[in-house]
Amino acid sequence: MDKIVNSAAEAVADIVRGSSLAVGGFGLCGIPQALIEALLETGVDDLKTVSNNCGVDEWGLGSLLRAKRISRTTGSYVGENKEFERQFLSGELEVELVPQGTLAERLRAGGAGIPAFFTPSGVGTQVALGGLPLRYDGSGATAKASEPKEVRTFDGVEYALEHAIVCDYALVHARYGDRHGNLVYEKSAQNFNPLCAAAGRVTIAEVEEIVKPGDLDPALVHTPGIFVQRVVQVSVEKRIERRTVRVV
Template sequence: MDKVSQSAADAVGDIPDHASLAVGGFGLCGVPNELIDALLRLGSGALSVVSNNCGLDGEGLGRLLAAGRIARVTGSYIGRNKEFARRYLGGGVEVELVPQGTLAERLRAGGCGIPAFYTPAGVGTLVADGGLPWRYGPDGEVVKASPAKETRFFDGREHILESGITTDFALVRAARGDRHGNLVFHRAARNFNPLAAMAGRVTVAEVEELVEPGELDPDTVHVPGVFVQRVVPLSPAQAADKRVENRTVRG
């Protein structure tokens, strides 16, 4: 089955308002920028996003956030995104902060059809006891907080029950992909991308290099095509656009 879309716009064209999205990337590494930009042009709003973070100011998911298109974020940290912090503290966006490893496992579990699992991460904190601010009011008051979670002891150690995550769509970026949707990621870009790809009911992958079926060594495939519904090949210029979050120089 040939899953190649004619353009990024075609691939995301049916993402409606209020859709949920799992988005790959870590900081600016492995971010599906072309798909995000196409979604920005489409105009869909009130989106619920699950991603490690929400990009930077003017970069990645930060572009959707600044345009007011994101209503809720499930992620691990706010980072250096000043607009994200401003909107969160001002009540403009709801934020569920999740321990990073737990977030990764929630996405993987959702992709594997596992509804929930127990983990010791967060025991003895607000993650377990509830009370983490999810949404602030305009005057800085907490108007919605996280609920307490079910706990259980295994081998004498307390664990928290966490739910698996599935989303309406997933947007990811891969180094190589074939027409059947098999994907290979390169080094650090193999961060949340495979997990996000598994969690989406409809997964769209932008690929830096499109190859024909049979060219990928099966032993190197990180995400099999069964998880991917649409493939968007990037131009050489788009594939070479690798943005750097923190530049350092040696004196």
């Protein structure tokens, strides 16, 4: 099956208002920037995103956030995104903060068809006890808070129940892909991409280079094509979230 589409715009054309999106990347590394920009151009809003972080003010998911296209986001790190902070504290954005390892496992479980799992992370804190602000009312008070999680004891250790994440769409970035949807990520740009790719009902992959079927070593494929529905070749600018230098 040939899964290649002609443009990023074509790849995201059926994403509608209110869709949930699992978006790969860590900071600005390995983010599907071309797909994000194409989605911004469509004008769809009320998006629910799941990603390690929400980009920066004008790049990555931060561009969608700045345009007020995201109504809810699930992630582990706010990052250096002032607009994210402003929208959250003003009550414009609903935010579910999740321990990073738990977020990774929730995505992995969703891709594996596992509905829920128990983890010791967060036990004894508001993560498990509930009461974490999900949305503020604009005056500093909590308008919506997280619910308590089920806690069980196994071999004398307490574990909290976490539910898997499955999204309507997944947007990922890979170094190589073929027309069957097999993907290979570049070094640390792998990060959350394979987990998000598996957690999307429809997974859209932007790739830097499309190769012929058989050119990718099966042992080195990170995401098998069975998880991917669309592939588009892109050329994007790669930015550094915080550039640091040292004086010699």
